[in-house]
Amino acid sequence: MTPDIQPLAAPFAKGHGCQNSFLVLPDPHSRLRLTAADVRRLTDPHAGAGADGILRAVHCTHTPEATAMAADAEWFMDYRNADGSPGQMCGNGIRVLARYLVDTGLCPPGPLPIATRAGLRHTHVPTRRHDFHGPVTVAMGTPYFPGPDRIIVTTAGRSWRATHVDMGNPHAVVFTENLTDAGDLRTAPAVDPADAYPHGVTTEFVTALGPRHLALRVYERGVGETRACGTGACAAVAAHRRRTGQTGAAEYRVDLPGGRLAISAAADSTMALTGPAVITVQGTLRLPRSEAAAAAARACEAAEFSSEPPILGSPARAGTPTGTEGGGREAHLHGIDEAGFEVASGRHHDERGDATDCPPHLPAASGLASGRLGRLG
Known part of the structure; x- marks a missing residue:
């Protein structure tokens, strides 16, 4: 790798809701330009960080998709499926994002509105407990039956x-x-x-x-x-x-x-969805070399983030993802593949969340990619 073109080091977290897993990328000023290929590489269970999707957290005032909701919500959930396609809404993903925003001190616990491509959704994150567990609720709106009937x-x-x-x-x-x-x-x-x-x-x-x-x-x-x-x-x-x-x-x-x-x-x-939402890993992603040249200039401007990953648990400082008070073991997660991104210097939390064991009446799902179900490290 030439010294004048360095990958963009971006803070990230990994979490799950009932083992539906996501990578959270805090990007308040919408400086990351993830292509569908980038998303596929990052979510790959073998060559990437592994997840079912990506949740990019952007200030509503910094993305045209959410400016109309900026008066009611600070954050927009840019959800991407594992194949790179954008998603309108994700019930488990929005609960994981709400958990992340509260646990990093970016938002206070309690009611938390989040903008999505499906419109505004209201979440509720209870006061933080020592183990960062606890159910998160989201108001899902009213189901619609558009047909056809057959x-x-x-x-x-x-x-x-x-x-x-x-x-x-x-x-x-x-x-x-x-x-x-x-x-x-x-x-x-x-x-x-x-x-x-x-x-x-x-x-x-x-x-x-x-x-x-x-x-x-x-x-x-x-x-x-x-x-x-x-x-x-x-x-x-x-x-x-x-x-x-x-x-x-x-x-x-x-x-x-x-x-x-x-x-x-x-x-x-109208419906409300409640279930576990747990942050399991935090660290730094280095984006693919194909993004590096354009991202280098943006990284220099990204004063709202330090080079260290955001860590859970410390009191919030305005505009800055902040640190943790413990409750996790260090897990240095290194490895660059041929695509040129790295997962490094993360903190791996052991908590699994409530009610994540498979009930006995459910069959083993043999079609699941085993790497998607595990954690980094």
């Missing part, structure tokens, strides 16, 4: 009727007697008519364990089968209520391979 989903040699549910992003919800009926979900299920989802679809396979208790597996658009999906859990509850004629306020449990999520449905059909 959608067919096919996978593993079988076909089912599905319900089209919009939770700010598109879902096809299938009810089946056994979650293993969906096969290994290594490839995306086929959907007919295809034009019902011109930008792709996330598909849920759902089994009702009781009137207010569901289990599901999910194939996420732009990712593959994941351990959990927050919008998918809400879509499943919405389709279940419609299918069974349930009305009025109710609480639901949704079991996924990565743990359990709680869904509160109000009498007006």
Whole structure:
């Protein structure tokens, strides 16, 4: 590597909600220019940091996508799927981002509005506990059933009727007697008519364990089968209520391979999603060489960040990700691959969050890439 072209060292964190994992990139002034190829490299479970997606945290005033929401929210969630495509909304991702913003001292605990491509979403992060655990809640809005009424989903040699549910992003919800009926979900299920989802679809396979208790597996658009999906859990509850004629306020449990999520449905059909959100790793990413030349100039201007990664737990300093008071073991995570990025000098926290064990009635999901489920190091 020539000395005059150095990679951009960017602070990052890795976290999960029910083992649905994300890389958080704090970028208040929107200086990072991540291409789809960059996202794919960073989320790769073998050659990158490994994650189901990327959450870039940007001040609403610094991105055209969120300026209209700047009066109501400070932060915008730029969510990217693992394949590099942008996502409108991510229920687990927004809860992980809220946890990160609070734990780093960038925002106080309590109510925290965050802008998304699906509009404004209100989260609530409880007062920090010593172990940084605790559920985070997000108001998910009202499910929408755009039709058509007859959608067919096919996978593993079988076909089912599905319900089209919009939770700010598109879902096809299938009810089946056994979650293993969906096969290994290594490839995306086929959907007919295809034009019902011109930008792709996330598909849920759902089994009702009781009137207010569901289990599901999910194939996420732009990712593959994941351990959990927050919008998918809400879509499943919405389709279940419609299918069974349930009305009025109710609480639901949704079991996924990565743990359990709680869904509160109000009498007006609005939903709130609650579950664990845990930051597990912090460190520094060095972006690919293809980005380095352009990023070098931006890095010189990035006075809001020091060269050290943001660490959890210290009192906030205005505009600066800040340090930690302990509660984690040092894990120096080094390694540059041929793409030219590095994960280095991170702090690895051991906490796993609440309710992350796989319930016994859920099958092992053989289609999952094993590297996506682990942590760095």
